[in-house]
Amino acid sequence: MISPARLYDFLNKKNIVFYTGVPDSLLQHFLKYIQDHSSSDEHIITANEGLAIGLASGYHFATGRLPLVYLQNSGLGNIINPLTSLADKEVYSVPMLLLIGWRGKPGIKDEPQHVKMGRITKELLDVLEVPVYLLEENEEAAFISINEAIEEALCYRKPVALLVPPGVFENYEGKAIENHYPLVREQVIKTIITQLKGDETVVCTTGKIGREFYEQNELQQKKITNYFLSIGAMGHASHIALGVTKNKNRKVVMLDGDGALFMQMGALPVIAQQAPGDFIHIVINNGCHESVGGQPTAAFFADCCAIAKASGYSKTVQIINEKELTQWLQDDFFIPGLQFVEIRTNQLPGKNTGRPAGNPADWKRDFMEALQKGN
Ligand SMILES: Cc1ncc(C[n+]2csc(CCOP(=O)(O)OP(=O)(O)O)c2C)c(N)n1
Missing domain, CATH: 3.40.50.970 (Thiamin diphosphate (ThDP)-binding fold, Pyr/PP domains)
Structure with a gap:
C-alpha cells in the first residue's frame, strides 16, 4: 500500500508543494497527511472542484510550479468547464496533477450515485484528452506512474490524472480539528x-x-x-x-x-x-x-x-x-x-x-x- 508520508516526501522531492481540492473518502488518509504537514499557503481546500482548477492555475502562473488538484470522481462534473476552457492545452495550457478518487470502479460494489460515474470515469478523461495513470497499491509501481505523470504534465504543459481505486493508501488518522460545540x-x-x-x-x-x-x-x-x-x-x-x-x-x-x-x-x-x-x-x-x-x-x-x-x-x-x-x-x-x-x-x-x-x-x-x- 502507499504510505501517505512517503508519497508526500516523494512529491516534495519532485517540487510539488501546493495542494488544492475538495476531499474524498478514498484519498482521506493522504489528504489528512497533507493537512497536518502543509502550511495554509501550501494547502487550500476549495468550495468546489472547479475553483481548485482556478486556484491551481493562478498558483502556476505565479510560481511556474506544478500544482496538485485532488477530487472525488463525482467532482469531474465540476471541473469540466475550467479544465476545457482554462487549463486545456488549447487555451492557457496549465500543467497540473489531478489526483482522483475512483468511486464506483467497475467490479467493486458501490453506492448507486457512484456507479455511472465510476463506469465512465476513464472514458470521460479520455474525451477530455487528459492522460490517465492508474495508481496501484504497490508503492514502487505507483511512484513510477506518478513520475511519468509529472513528466508528461510538465513536458506537454497540460493536466494529467492519477486515478486512485479504493484501498490504496495506508492508514493515517490525522489530528482532530479543534471544535468545542456541544451539539452532535x-x-x-x-x-x-x-x-x-x-x-x-x-x-x-x-x-x-x-x-x-x-x-x-x-x-x-x-x-x-x-x-x-x-x-x-x-x-x-x-x-x-x-x-x-x-x-x-x-x-x-x-x-x-x-x-x-x-x-x-x-x-x-x-x-x-x-x-x-x-x-x-x-x-x-x-x-x-x-x-x-x-x-x-x-x-x-x-x-x-x-x-x-x-x-x-x-x-x-x-x-x-x-x-x-x-x-x-x-x-x-x-x-x-x-x-x-x-x-x-x-x-x-x-x-x-x-x-x-x-x-x-x-x-x-x-x-x-x-x-x-x-x-
Ligand atoms: C461534487 C462532489 N464532490 C465531492 C463529493 C464527496 N463528498 C460527499 S459528502 C462530502 C462532504 C459533505 O460535507 P458537508 O456538506 O459539510 O456535510 P458533512 O459530511 O460534514 O455532514 C463530500 C466532499 C461529492 N459527493 N460530490
Whole structure:
C-alpha cells in the first residue's frame, strides 16, 4: 500500500508543494497527511472542484510550479468547464496533477450515485484528452506512474490524472480539528424529527446527514413519510427543495451541510428571491466535510447567517446548544415563511448511519406519491 508520508516526501522531492481540492473518502488518509504537514499557503481546500482548477492555475502562473488538484470522481462534473476552457492545452495550457478518487470502479460494489460515474470515469478523461495513470497499491509501481505523470504534465504543459481505486493508501488518522460545540449532528437530527408534526416534506443533502436522518426517522417509526435523500449531486439539494416548495403548498424542511452549502453558495439569493412560502433551510455546520474524513471547510470562518441575510432570507437564526435548539423548535419552527437556520455542531459522526434499502427509482416513486397524496 502507499504510505501517505512517503508519497508526500516523494512529491516534495519532485517540487510539488501546493495542494488544492475538495476531499474524498478514498484519498482521506493522504489528504489528512497533507493537512497536518502543509502550511495554509501550501494547502487550500476549495468550495468546489472547479475553483481548485482556478486556484491551481493562478498558483502556476505565479510560481511556474506544478500544482496538485485532488477530487472525488463525482467532482469531474465540476471541473469540466475550467479544465476545457482554462487549463486545456488549447487555451492557457496549465500543467497540473489531478489526483482522483475512483468511486464506483467497475467490479467493486458501490453506492448507486457512484456507479455511472465510476463506469465512465476513464472514458470521460479520455474525451477530455487528459492522460490517465492508474495508481496501484504497490508503492514502487505507483511512484513510477506518478513520475511519468509529472513528466508528461510538465513536458506537454497540460493536466494529467492519477486515478486512485479504493484501498490504496495506508492508514493515517490525522489530528482532530479543534471544535468545542456541544451539539452532535445525529442528536440534532433526532431532536428535529421529534419536534416535527410528521406532515412536512424533508429534503436532505449528500453524505451522512441524509443517512442519519434516514436512521433516526426509522427509529421514530418512520414519522416523516415524505422525504428525499439527495445521495449525490452535492450542493444541489436546496434547489430540489425549492423546486418542490414552489409547486406544492406544504412546509419543506431542507437539511443542508456546510460543505454542500458552500459548494453551491449561489443557491441562496435565488431561493430568497423566489421567497418560497414555507421553507426552512437548516444548515448543520460542523465546520468540516465529515462524511469523507472530516477535512475542514471555511464555514466556521464565515458568518453563514449574515450571508443568508444579505442574500435576502428574511429570518435567520444561529443555534449552538440544545437549549437554543429546543427553544427555536418550539417558538419559531411553525411560523410560516422562509427561514435560514445555522446549527453549529461538533464533528462526531452518528452511531446510526444506515443506508435505505431499495434503489433510487423506488425512493423517487415513494417521494412523488407522497407529494401527490399530500401525506
Ligand atoms: C461534487 C462532489 N464532490 C465531492 C463529493 C464527496 N463528498 C460527499 S459528502 C462530502 C462532504 C459533505 O460535507 P458537508 O456538506 O459539510 O456535510 P458533512 O459530511 O460534514 O455532514 C463530500 C466532499 C461529492 N459527493 N460530490
